[in-house]
């Protein structure tokens with residue numbers, strides 16, 4: 001993990017691959033506890049990264065990696081919303 005790269009890299013919580021930050025979608029938990037997709041990477045709060053791929057979201061859902069990363073519980077409704085947002089927004 002000591003490799004120096006010019007572009008910031010983040011790990012997708014779905015497939016666990018390291019990718020360039022700009023290629024990933026940020027899922028953010030706001031200070032108010034709301035979960036949303038952050039396509040611009042500018043929303044305040046705790047973030048986790050996912051490939052713009054519904055499959056990675058499903059994996060993160062199954063493994064609960066997203067919940068762990070955001071330190072919160074995500075309801076099935078919210079997962080569905082995130083998946084929709086991902087498909088529409090990316």
Ligand SMILES: [Zn+2]
Nearest residue numbers: 012015051056
């Ligand atoms: Zn992924």
